[in-house]
Each structure stands twice: as C-alpha cells, then as structure tokens.
Amino acid sequence: xxxxxxxxxxxxxxxxxxxxxxxxxxxxxxxxxxxxxxxxxxxxxxxxxxxxxxxxxxxxxxxxxxxxxxxxxxxxxxxxxxxxxxxxxxxxxxxxxxxxxxxxxxxxxxxxxxxxxxxxxxxxxxxxxxxxxxxxxxxxxxxxxxxxxxxxxxxxxxxxxxxxxxxxxxxxxxxxxxxxxxxxxxxxxxxxxxxxxxxxxxxxxxxxxxxxxx
Ligand SMILES: C[S@@+](CC[C@H](N)C(=O)[O-])C[C@H]1O[C@@H](n2cnc3c(N)ncnc32)[C@H](O)[C@@H]1O
Numbered sequence: 001x002x003x004x005x006x007x008x009x010x011x012x013x014x015x016x017x018x019x020x021x022x023x024x025x026x027x028x029x030x031x032x033x034x035x036x037x038x039x040x041x042x043x044x045x046x047x048x049x050x051x052x053x054x055x056x057x058x059x060x061x062x063x064x065x066x067x068x069x070x071x072x073x074x075x076x077x078x079x080x081x082x083x084x085x086x087x088x089x090x091x092x093x094x095x096x097x098x099x100x101x102x103x104x105x106x107x108x109x110x111x112x113x114x115x116x117x118x119x120x121x122x123x124x125x126x127x128x129x130x131x132x133x134x135x136x137x138x139x140x141x142x143x144x145x146x147x148x149x150x151x152x153x154x155x156x157x158x159x160x161x162x163x164x165x166x167x168x169x170x171x172x173x174x175x176x177x178x179x180x181x182x183x184x185x186x187x188x189x190x191x192x193x194x195x196x197x198x199x200x201x202x203x204x205x206x207x208x209x210x211x212x213x214x
Contacts, residue, residue, distance in 0.1 A: 006074060006078050009077060009081040015084055018083040018088070019080035022095065022097065022105075028107065029106060031067065035065075036090065037089055038065075041063070042112060043057065043113040044067045044111050045057075045066065046116045047098065047118075047119055048070045049079070050194050052197075053115060054091050056189070056192075058086075058090050066091040071096065099137055102140035106140075106144045109143075109149075111149055112149050114144065114149070116133065116151070116152065116153050117153075118156060119133060119155065121157040135172070138167070138174075142213055145213040148212060151210065151213075153210075154193075154206060154208045158205065173214070175213075176211035177210065178212065179208075179210075180210055182208070185200070
C-alpha cells in the first residue's frame with residue numbers, strides 16, 4: 001500500500017516550539033527542561049508518521065507531555081506543523097532515530113508510556129534485523145519506563161506481532177500482553193494513527209497489545 005503525498009505546510013507557520021532535531025539536543029536529555037514548558041508525565045511515540053496520534057492524544061490528555069520521534073524529516077515536519085496549528089504546548093516532534101534517542105539520550109524511568117504503532121515491517125528476511133522491535137530497543141524501553149509504565153504495540157503484520165510477543169516473553173521484563181479494547185470510529189479522525197485508519201478502512205486486521213513494567 002503506497003503512501004499519499006503530503007499536503008503543503010504553510011510557510012508562515014512557526015515550527016520552532018514543535019520541531020527539534022536530535023542532533024541539536026543535549027547528549028543526556030532533561031526532557032521537561034529541554035523540550036517542554038513544564039514537567040508532566042511523559043508519553044513517547046516512536047515513528048509518528050503524519051502525527052495523528054500525537055495531535056489527538058496531546059489534546060485528550062493535556063496533563064501529559066507527548067514526545068514524538070520520526071526519522072523521516074518531511075513527516076517529522078508535517079506532524080510538528082499539525083501540533084503548531086493546534087497550538088499544543090504539551091507536544092513536541094523530534095526529527096531523528098528513535099534507537100539512538102532511547103539508547104543514549106533518555107534518562108531511566110522518564111516515561112509513563114511508550115507507543116509504537118505500525119512500525120515498518122521490513123519484509124525481506126535479510127532486512128528483518130532493521131526492525132524497531134528488537135531486543136536491544138525493547139530493553140531500552142524498559143529502562144526508560146517508570147514502574148507501572150506501559151508499552152503499546154500495534155501492527156497489521158501478524159508475523160511481526162507474534163515474533164515480538166515471543167521475543168518479549170523470552171527476553172524482556174514486561175508483563176503482558178494485555179488485550180486492547182477496540183473502538184468503533186465515529187469520524188474519519190477517530191483512529192489511533194493514519195495507518196490504523198488505512199488498514200481498517202481496507203478491511204485488514206490490526207493486532208494490538210499492551211505491556212506493563214512491574
Ligand atoms: C509504517 S509508518 C507508521 C506511521 C504511524 N505510526 C502510523 O501508524 O500511521 C512507520 C514510521 O516509523 C518511522 N520510523 C522507522 N524507523 C524509525 C526510527 N528508527 N526512528 C524514528 N522513526 C522511525 C518511519 O519513517 C515511518 O514514518
């Protein structure tokens with residue numbers, strides 16, 4: 001399924017409060033101080049794409065801070081533009097590699113939730129090592145979560161889903177999988193992410209799981 005082209009971003013829109021580059025941030029992040037106006041429970045989304053989750057969740061939970069990281073610059077900008085238009089003070093996009101952010105820059109126990117929705121499946125056998133949901137990344141997620149913090153993982157690829165569940169059961173200190181309730185969307189924006197909308201509108205399955213750190 002190919003991606004549609006992105007709508008143009010209004011050149012007058014100021015993205016400075018909503019778009020940061022990983023390369024310009026301190027090596028060890030103080031998330032509240034370096035990225036937000038105020039400290040608040042932190043939720044991190046890995047691979048935000050066009051930013052539907054970031055826009056919706058930051059509006060629904062104004063008492064939380066939301067940090068999205070996206071490796072493709074045009075998507076990071078697009079998602080940031082959405083947040084800027086909505087004037088969200090509790091949501092920021094970082095352009096950069098989530099692996100590096102989690103491995104090197106995030107302090108331990110800084111997040112209440114990590115969200116990974118529809119990560120690239122890397123279908124070919126020789127490319128599977130590029131998958132985001134690998135042992136090293138998942139160990140970094142556990143380190144980054146505070147006790148009782150949660151990991152949310154959704155995908156349309158059953159094999160990726162099952163492989164990840166096995167990998168977590170065998171190697172990662174997380175409780176789960178906990179089943180996730182599915183809503184009946186009332187509007188076209190009433191989906192967790194753009195990919196969820198696309199899959200469900202094409203009648204394709206979505207596999208969802210939540211895990212908790214003890
Ligand atoms: C299949 S898309 C899903 C986008 C969005 N989560 C959704 O559900 O609509 C996966 C996204 O993850 C991003 N991505 C892949 N590897 C990444 C990495 N290492 N760090 C940050 N983003 C990454 C891709 O650029 C892409 O935008």
